[in-house]
Amino acid sequence: KNEVEQSPQNLTAQEGEFITINCSYSVGISALHWLQQHPGGGIVSLFMLSSGKKKHGRLIATINIQEKHSSLHITASHPRDSAVYICAGLNTGNQFYFGTGTSLTVIP
Amino acid sequence: EAQVTQNPRYLITVTGKKLTVTCSQNMNHEYMSWYRQDPGLGLRQIYYSMNVEVTDKGDVPEGYKVSRKEKRNFPLILESPSPNQTSLYFCASSSMMGYEQYFGPGTRLTVT
Numbered sequence: 325k326n327e328v329e330q331s332p333q334n335l336t337a338q339e340g341e342f343i344t345i346n347c348s349y350s351v352g353i354s355a356l357h358w359l360q361q362h363p364g365g366g367i368v369s370l371f372m373l374s375s376g377k378k379k380h381g382r383l384i385a386t387i388n389i390q391e392k393h394s395s396l397h398i399t400a401s402h403p404r405d406s407a408v409y410i411c412a413g414l415n416t417g418n419q420f421y422f423g424t425g426t427s428l429t430v431i432p
Numbered sequence: 433e434a435q436v437t438q439n440p441r442y443l444i445t446v447t448g449k450k451l452t453v454t455c456s457q458n459m460n461h462e463y464m465s466w467y468r469q470d471p472g473l474g475l476r477q478i479y480y481s482m483n484v485e486v487t488d489k490g491d492v493p494e495g496y497k498v499s500r501k502e503k504r505n506f507p508l509i510l511e512s513p514s515p516n517q518t519s520l521y522f523c524a525s526s527s528m529m530g531y532e533q534y535f536g537p538g539t540r541l542t543v544t
Contacts, residue, residue, distance in 0.1 A: 366535070421510040
């Protein structure tokens, strides 16, 4: 069993829809990282958070450490948001454990 | 421009031929890490370094070596590559452990 689970694995949305990607983890973590991987393979960091909520543009990330759950929301989705979104937990042993990613396609 | 560079970007080699993938960052970051990405398995951490001369194993360190002699460089060494090390490799850095990471462009390695 993977220490970090993401859902859904695949997601198709119409442009403008509100999108939620979920990440749950079974190990104790000190922080959680949300990443975006473009179709060409490059990886960009979106958020690193250890509590509460962070917002950047149309992206919002929340985490509930006690419930071992984090969500990434995209408001007013756009075709350029099409990518794979990956969450990663930083455990107390300073190691990162990754989910297998959510592949998002936003249709115009 | 702040960046993490990796070389080579693509490499095809044969079993047992030692190779080094270089990683360099120009942001004076303390933390650097290597990951491999495989279909169905996602990203997995190989080794990481908290600072110069400080390295530690990640989730899948077998078959790999690293060194951190200078703050900016963190090479990944495969002493005797095997076909199961065929993968896409990423180097990343952050100012400190627990901060957002900057990723390199990736190195696609094929071992035949």
